[in-house]
Amino acid sequence: MARILTGIQATGVPHLGNILGAILPGMELSQDPKNEALFFIADMHSLTAIKDPEVLKHNTYSVAAAWLAFDFDTEKNIFYRQSDIPQVTELTWYMSCFTPYPMLANAHSFKDKSDRLHDVNTGLFVYPVLMACDILMYDSNYVPVGKDQKQHLEITRDIAAAFNRKYGETFVMPEAKIDTNVMVVPGTNGQKMSKSYGNTINVFESDKKLRKQVMGIETDSTPLEEPKDPDTCNVFALYSLMASKEKIAAMRANYLAGGYGYGHAKQELFELIRHRFEGPRAKYQHFMENQDLLELELKKGAEKARAIGLGVLERVKKKIGYHHG
Numbered sequence: 001m002a003r004i005l006t007g008i009q010a011t012g013v014p015h016l017g018n019i020l021g022a023i024l025p026g027m028e029l030s031q032d033p034k035n036e037a038l039f040f041i042a043d044m045h046s047l048t049a050i051k052d053p054e055v056l057k058h059n060t061y062s063v064a065a066a067w068l069a070f071d072f073d074t075e076k077n078i079f080y081r082q083s084d085i086p087q088v089t090e091l092t093w094y095m096s097c098f099t100p101y102p103m104l105a106n107a108h109s110f111k112d113k114s115d116r117l118h119d120v121n122t123g124l125f126v127y128p129v130l131m132a133c134d135i136l137m138y139d140s141n142y143v144p145v146g147k148d149q150k151q152h153l154e155i156t157r158d159i160a161a162a163f164n165r166k167y168g169e170t171f172v173m174p175e176a177k178i179d180t181n182v183m184v185v186p187g188t189n190g191q192k193m194s195k196s197y198g199n200t201i202n203v204f205e206s207d208k209k210l211r212k213q214v215m216g217i218e219t220d221s222t223p224l225e226e227p228k229d230p231d232t233c234n235v236f237a238l239y240s241l242m243a244s245k246e247k248i249a250a251m252r253a254n255y256l257a258g259g260y261g262y263g264h265a266k267q268e269l270f271e272l273i274r275h276r277f278e279g280p281r282a283k284y285q286h287f288m289e290n291q292d293l294l295e296l297e298l299k300k301g302a303e304k305a306r307a308i309g310l311g312v313l314e315r316v317k318k319k320i321g322y323h324h325g
């Protein structure tokens, strides 16, 4: 059994890019009977940036609701909120005593902002140690992350190795699992879909808002009656990421034949999204309207995670010499 662990930042309501690029691949990993997945909402990391309690809470719930809307199996796996097991910060202190200062000063998460140091809080500086402890406290074997997180995994291994060298084998050595052929979902303007570019398609919005976003996808001005190039069109690109082979072929033929407008293609894309995500959208709504259900799930996950995490913490404390009697 391999233990797979990953943290999900609570930065907003997950959009189509997050769903296709992170949630669905994560679901697939978690369904493998050889894996036990620990997925958590990194709400302590979010505090480095989000200082509004309502926003933090709402983001946490909406990320939880999205994962559960896709039927993440919380019996087989563990789904929890980082702040429910605050002892990870205790381990962060211990491990920070094994982290050379220059290693953190060189971390991209900090270094990229070093030209405006007055904006950098110490939390952001220590961020990689907290992330290392998220991983080490649960004896994780594999950590699926994007390539932007590769350096954090190297730091994690370095810190764990430094501790192991000093006290003998204590931590499981985690490995990054970086999927290099992850799909990049284009946004409404053709750039990578991202909250920060304002080009998202929000599957979990109302039909009206969702339709407006789909209708707002940028296209060229080829007149309706003329043939169109499917391979340079955003609408077709998005449709191709979700539709069946036959439907993709049919839309391609329509583009090439002419007499088929971008409005038609957008309407088909809208209907495809509605159809494809009908179940998850209803479940997401249900969870957001019944947040006590989310709390129940998160508490259940926290109990399971705590049992593992506190065990590892005890192991560490014993090695350091904190056990009396």
Ligand code: ADP
Residues within 6 Å of the ligand: 009, 011, 017, 018, 019, 020, 021, 022, 146, 183, 184, 185, 186, 187, 192, 193, 194, 195, 196
């Ligand atoms: P955003 O760019 O909207 O801020 P995040 O950086 O919070 O999104 O990404 C959260 C997860 O979703 C990451 O695993 C990231 O790789 C994935 N993701 C985000 N945008 C896309 C996209 N356009 N295509 C594929 N995956 C994406």
Ligand code: TRP
Residues within 6 Å of the ligand: 005, 006, 007, 008, 009, 042, 045, 130, 131, 134, 135, 143, 144, 145, 149
């Ligand atoms: N830093 C990660 C990100 O921004 C989130 C994260 C926090 C994480 N702790 C983790 C990812 C532990 C993997 C393992 O995406």
